[in-house]
Amino acid sequence: MRKKIVAGNWKMNKTLQEGVALATELKEILAAEKPNCEVIIGTPFIHLATLSELLNDSVIAVSAENCANKESGAYTGEVSAAMVKSTGAEYVILGHSERREYYHETPEILKEKVDLALANGLKVIFCIGESLAEREANKQEAVCKAELEGSVFHLTPEQWKNIVIAYEPIWAIGTGKTATAEQAEEIHAYIRKCVADVYGAQAADDTTILYGGSCKASNAPELFGKPDIDGGLIGGASLKAPDFKGIIDAWK
Numbered sequence: 151m152r153k154k155i156v157a158g159n160w161k162m163n164k165t166l167q168e169g170v171a172l173a174t175e176l177k178e179i180l181a182a183e184k185p186n187c188e189v190i191i192g193t194p195f196i197h198l199a200t201l202s203e204l205l206n207d208s209v210i211a212v213s214a215e216n217c218a219n220k221e222s223g224a225y226t227g228e229v230s231a232a233m234v235k236s237t238g239a240e241y242v243i244l245g246h247s248e249r250r251e252y253y254h255e256t257p258e259i260l261k262e263k264v265d266l267a268l269a270n271g272l273k274v275i276f277c278i279g280e281s282l283a284e285r286e287a288n289k290q291e292a293v294c295k296a297e298l299e300g301s302v303f304h305l306t307p308e309q310w311k312n313i314v315i316a317y318e319p320i321w322a323i324g325t326g327k328t329a330t331a332e333q334a335e336e337i338h339a340y341i342r343k344c345v346a347d348v349y350g351a352q353a354a355d356d357t358t359i360l361y362g363g364s365c366k367a368s369n370a371p372e373l374f375g376k377p378d379i380d381g382g383l384i385g386g387a388s389l390k391a392p393d394f395k396g397i398i399d400a401w402k
């Protein structure tokens with residue numbers, strides 16, 4: 151059975167102290183009521199070591215939101231996959247549309263990041279998804295397939311086991327517009343078929359595919375009720391513990 155996951159993506163929010171407060175609140179809530187899914191919080195680099203220690207004895211795993219496409223050396227301001235791993239973080243989010251758009255991360259750069267993350271023992275939450283113009287031109291399948299082919303379909307079947315896919319239609323991220331459960335299910339099923347074509351039916355069945363884009367407690371049950379939607383990658387609603395818990399509860 152593939153894993154059900156609810157993962158937060160804090161983006162560039164929360165000072166260290168605010169992040170510790172939020173993680174502590176979440177840890178206490180989930181200790182009192184065990185979740186029915188894996189819970190991950192994706193945080194800025196500055197939180198990783200502190201939160202990995204704080205959440206060590208909890209059900210919550212920690213993820214970075216990025217890592218460098220170089221191993222080490224003279225790359226001022228960059229943080230390597232090995233450094234992320236050394237904080238105790240288990241995951242890294244790669245390919246988020248904000249990084250593709252604002253930081254010009256190409257499929258080739260993302261491929262290097264994915265390879266380094268896996269080589270350093272991190273699991274990867276790899277984001278794909280189409281823009282509004284691409285959706286209106288009915289190109290969502292072609293876009294998702296190309297993004298997979300460009301950065302992750304070169305992996306070996308063994309490496310693939312450490313990949314989680316997050317389908318995030320760009321037009322739904324932070325906009326309040328959610329894909330309907332039917333729209334999301336349709337493309338999730340397509341993505342799973344693409345995985346099956348490369349890695350086989352069993353591997354595809356074992357692959358966790360998350361939905362992201364204005365997911366909240368009110369729409370999560372319908373989205374997560376679809377057969378190919380295995381949870382969510384959550385931006386805005388991961389910044390307050392009760393909101394995030396409301397989405398985790400969709401798995402009850």
Ligand code: PEP
Pocket residue numbers: 159318322323324325362363364365383384385386387
């Ligand atoms: C995201 O950026 O990964 C995301 C899904 O954001 P939001 O939930 O705010 O739409």
